[in-house]
Amino acid sequence: MRNFETSECLTQLPDTKFWALSAGWQGLGAVVQRWFGTKSMIVVTDEVIADAVAPSFKEALRREGLTLTELLVLKGKPPLVADYQRIQEIITQVQGLLTTPMRDGKKGERALCQSLLVSLGSGTINDLVKCSAGTLGVPYLSVPTAPSVDGYSSFGASILKENFKQTLPCPAPRAVFTAPEVLSAAPVQLRAAGYGDLASKITAGSDWVLADAFGLDPIDETAWAYTQEGLIKRLSAAPDDLANEIFVGLVRTGFAMQITSSSRPVSGAEHLISHVWEMEHLEIDGITVPHGIKVGIGLLTISAFTFLVLDHMRNGINLDALPKIPGPEVRAQEVAQRCAHLPVSAYRAIEEVALSKLPTQETVNERYNYEKKWYRNLADKIETQLVPLEELKGMLARAGCLTSPRELGVDRSRFLRTLEIAQMIRSRYTVLDFAWETGLFESCAEEITDMFF
Ligand SMILES: [Zn+2]
Known part of the structure; x- marks a missing residue:
């Protein structure tokens, strides 16, 4: 055995x-x-x-x-x-x-x-x-x-x-x-879905490093090891071993959730993108798209988004140039605009979260008060967690995953809206929050959207 x-x-x-x-x-x-x-x-x-x-x-x-x-x-x-x-x-x-x-x-x-x-x-x-x-x-x-x-x-x-x-x-x-x-x-589609969900731990990890750096969600070393150790090796396994290796990886990530009683070790902004599509009941030809397939596209998106954010991060954060945090009423209006297509219950739930996670200006000023060198080190650390985009795309494609939101029938404006809603729906700090609070969100979201459309 x-x-x-x-x-x-x-x-x-x-x-x-x-x-x-x-x-x-x-x-x-x-x-x-x-x-x-x-x-x-x-x-x-x-x-x-x-x-x-x-x-x-x-x-x-x-x-x-x-x-x-x-x-x-x-x-x-x-x-x-x-x-x-x-x-x-x-x-x-x-x-x-x-x-x-x-x-x-x-x-x-x-x-x-x-x-x-x-x-x-x-x-x-x-x-x-x-x-x-x-x-x-x-x-x-x-x-x-x-x-x-x-x-x-x-x-x-x-x-x-x-x-x-x-x-x-x-x-x-x-x-x-x-x-x-x-x-x-x-069935190969189930295996592809498992591959996408396992690969998503790449950006789940980079988001955790980011949250840990700002003191928001300290890394649990045991849970980190269960999720991240051997991850890339498993994702690169030979075809004959791939099903077993994906399975081992997935079981280990489940253990990480048991240890922390949280999905933080295994779920970052890439999952938020999938959650938005799940709330919208995204289907292809009337059939629900498996979770791991949606998450795989979320992974490519958030990897690309993170690379862009890291480029900016290396220049440091100018506290005087931080955007003004909107008041609750303005924020509620933004949620209403983005989520008007969702059922009232979902929209209300999103509004509640978006308002509860809205930081004060003082919090943001304090959170990002670091020297340029500190940001450069953080960007280097996060980058080691990521896989270069073309390589990642090749890995997902070889495993039978989809690699563009277009293949899900998502168009340009819907994709942009997905990114915006993804930032609103959960209190868990991710690269989307970093970008939103430091004024990078809009330009990065546009650039990522241009990458796919
Ligand atoms: Zn998942």
Whole structure:
């Protein structure tokens, strides 16, 4: 078995105790016994995986001496949506199974402890099971079937509730265990999405360095190591190894989120761009674009944006030339102008965040009060985190990712608006905030837009 982590590393995590990639799921029996103290499991999956992977998984369970209590197949061809109603359905079904008399005639809590919940599938199934297990108060085992998201090993699940995509708090899996041949056989689009999401840690990292420098979000060294160590090497893996390497990278970034109870280590301004498109329900030919594909374009955009900002940063910041911070009323009007096309609830939420993150003039004057040399050093440090644009574009293209907002059907004015909204929607400090507060935003946004259109 190839185990990528030592047990020492995993003792630092609040929820996940073990994880492995093992051909044919060899060793799963021992892992389940050790970490869950049971042999029986309820497996949740979707119709596609029920056909493609479940037969070999069942066979592996038999070989490993494990008992499949029930295979719950969620109906509906993909894209299955991770919505709250589904979670309630899963909970009801699982409760029904768990309170069914066991062979020894006992019901209820005891049975609940004897069965283990397993997610067999990609991101959506994992989020649904994670949230269901969290609500039921039982640990779960994640068995990913595609290297597509970093949520397999993270705390919290991304769920659509009351028309709003939100991260609901629930524990990460106690163990993550899958087989490399399953990951390699996953659809290429899912792998490309995973690649985009993993590559996005490049600018997630550069934004974190920036925020750390201004004392706004200190870097946690362990979380940084989980996310950034070996990142470029993984992204440059040979085609045969790529699926496994993407998966390893994504699992590690999930651990970083467990450690910090935050998505800061893995999500910067590139994710904000994707979030805007998610709020706008961006689709191609009626099909939702995978998160990692949108994030990949966000990554190229924010890399280019950051390179431009660094050029300016090296000249230092002239405090006398800082733009005047608008008052709340003016800012609210700006939000209203940019977000008029969004549903009222989304627009109100953005307005609240944009106003709450609005700094005072004094804060800004204090924040940027450094010598030119300090900025030069910071710019050099941030640059080492970035990948040159053409190289990055080539990496994304080779992995099957899209490399221009045009390919998403986004036009020039929408793209410019996306950048502006991205700066408004989250309190997390990124390069967009640096540019906005120092008067660079408009010119950099225009220049980046010219690059794509
Ligand atoms: Zn992501």
